[in-house]
Amino acid sequence: MPKPLQPHPDRALPAGEARDLARRIHRSTKDLPLLCLHGHVDANLFAADEAFGNPADLLVVPDHYVTRMLISQGVAPDRLGLPRRDGKPAAEPREIWREFCSHWHLLRATPSRYWLEHEFAEVLGLTVAPSAETADALYDEISARLAQPDFRPRALLDTFNIELISTTDAATDDLAPHAKVAADLPGRVIPTFRPDAVAYVDRPGWSDLIQRLGELADTDTTTYAGFLQALRQRRQAFIAAGARATDHGHFSAAATPLSDAEGERIYANALRGEVTAEDTAAFAGDMLFQMATMSAEDGLVMQLHPGVLRDHHPDIHATYGPDQGHDIPVATEFTRSLRPVLERFGHVEGFRLVLFTVDETVYSRELAPLAGVYPTVRLGAPWWFLDSPDGMRRFRELVTETAGFYNTSGFVDDTRAYLSIPARHDLARRIDAGYLANLVLEHRLDEDDAFEVAKDLAYNLAKDTYLS
Template identity: 60%
Template sequence: MKRLRLHDDRALPLDPAARDIAREIYAATRSLPLVCMHGHVDAAVLADDEPFPDPAAMFITGDHYVTRLIHAAGVPLEWLGVGDGPDVERDPRRIWRTFCEHWHLFRGTPSRFWLTHELVEVFGVDRAPSPGTADLLYDELCERLAESRFRPQALFERFGIEVLATTDAALADLAAHRRLAEDGWGARVIPTFRPDSLVQLGHPGWAGEVAELGRRTGVDTATYDGYLAALRQRRQDFVAAGALATDHGHESAGSEPLPAQEARRIYAAALRGQIGAAEQAAFAGHMLFEFARMSCADGLVLQLHPGVLRNHHAGMLRRFGPDRGFDIPVATEFTRALRPLLEAFGHEPRFRMVVFTVDETSYSRELAPLAGVYPALHLGAPWWFLDSPGGLRRFREAVTDAAGFYRTAGFVDDTRAFASIPARHDLARRIDAGYLAELVAGHLLDLDEATETAIDLAYGIPRRLYQRADQA
């Protein structure tokens, strides 16, 4: 029976001299607290603190990194427990068997690294998934999940998480966050304001959501000016709940402001259902500019995740909903797109912006030079298709020349899979240790500087960047 193994030197440099240095640097960061400023864990999981139901729910069904690759091999998503229809598999053991039958698909992917770390390091099991071990492994994991030390809050403590930011729709009731705050977790699990559906004028439920925004805030959203006032009020609700950031998943990085009268006209036309694609895009860019203005006022860090064509397959969206692995990268332009926003707010002391991309070609050409000159702009870690050993390494190689280390924003795990959080941070720390070690081995950096930088990348930088603006 094949056993899983975590090698002590995994993801460290192959060159022996650099590897020895990397070990020393990594040793200084491996036990640092985790600062998780962007992710998708549901706060209710922690507020309820109920045992995870089964291995399929823990590792498979809610993790589109896992389901998408098995689906690409021809396996219906229903077989993995995804969806609500009559054909959806409800037996978690059968779902687990399907996963184990396709374990080989993850070779060479970051998911293989994370899953192996979860199984071995978090759950203490070492049977390699396979058709022959599926049931034994399932039963072993069920025994672990029944223990109190594997409940969400216990794992949170064991992972060493100092702060976990969730990502919450602008209309979220934040009830789970209130319950956590009442239990003393308010500063450790915090919401992030994500208003995407309220600025996507072509979204089928947009008018209804805008009306609900008005009801929740007590502000008349029948006018554009009321809409802006309601968004400001909702942001304050999030600030009161502990939020430190906003998050925006626009398709482009466009930030051209519209004249006020034109914004009012487009908004009114959208309420009537008379809006075209060009007007939708123009309004989204205008609202990104307005959200930057709001961040200058309330101090929330603005996180931008552009360059993804979301829900690439309309039929799959209708059947299974969003976030099923069908968000596909597109080429993204930043230099001209962000110019209006950065000209207006790039030197504002209270404004902080973190830009992420899945278009690697823009790292050295656009984003690093921009972050290397605008005080407000910081570079987010690789995400989605790039949070891999190679992607993390290429990021450092592409941005360090123009932006250095201190214009980056720290690592974000960007995950719905709670148990994968320490695995993702561990991988990032190993890659950074290796990159810094090679600078030391090449006599380009002293070891004490490299170690200090590694500690800052893992902990110091995100803690400073995301602190409240009045404390910065």
């Protein structure tokens, strides 16, 4: 007898006295349009607008939240279809799907479980839970669903009530897919400028990227000054394609500018393939400062999410490449690190900096105090590992009393998993509804204010932060 799949209408709302009000608050926000202004869905998805492949390739292989949990319990990466750099064939999609279904219990009480149940029930219309026994039937049922025309990526924009979605694109991306989408759906899918790959001079292939950057920007990038000029031009190209923001996934939040001479020295050395760890870090810090400078000029919202040691396991990285779940956070500092940027731009109108973290210790200690005084700083939504019921609740509890609601940026889904977008927004709206309901019940917030704030958190603040 397979277990039914029935996400409860009150899921992730508080139990007890606060539930009724939380339910009413959630009801007032759940149908607001989705602003997806920080995410990692591939622009090609919308450009091609083809049917999705199979359940494994859509729901398992690219979701590192899911694959990392299965790997952590001994499932070999090859069994989950992680694409190998050596081109050796991965497991068959149906096999991957069976692995996933038979380990469904591992996801208990994780946000992945919540998102997937939502996707399965509300997006895909499934009615039984994954298990070893139900795997094949579910595979067939999902496959049939994916073949339907109303399940194409563009059609889902309407189904999902997505008003606007932004992708994340390298500085060296030519934005061709965006041009194609914009021709059909003007202003609905926009790029975000992410120059990380050219900011770290020690990355393999860096000088090739620099050359590519120069070609795209039609600028001589053999000098540091030319490099900065090329970045300025690429930002303009992104703006022309609708971009509203940049995105910076640096290891550290350090943002200290280099002198021009130092910048030139490191840059020239890097082009010759001579880089040290110190120079790499100094150059990355300079890049953050340069990006802030350019944001103050061109108005792109600057998003920073530092503090992750990428590719913790070299063999996994060598075999399967980056973004395979082996990125581990480290303690992160903001107060001193961002000071050069905030000294210069912290009170400059038109500059805007949105800060993310995977180190919760900075919420009350550094981020809320910074956002609670600098008019240019907003706090991004709980990020990555923290984008979970308890994670989002802690975020509110740790920042609101110092930064208030209006120095937060609104929810961002931050996902590559297109199908999970409605679930992610809905979960955030539920958690915020519960948080607000509790405040009302403790007489720390008026009920009418709670309804107004709920709409602000769900929709208005994202609009104000990124689109105003």
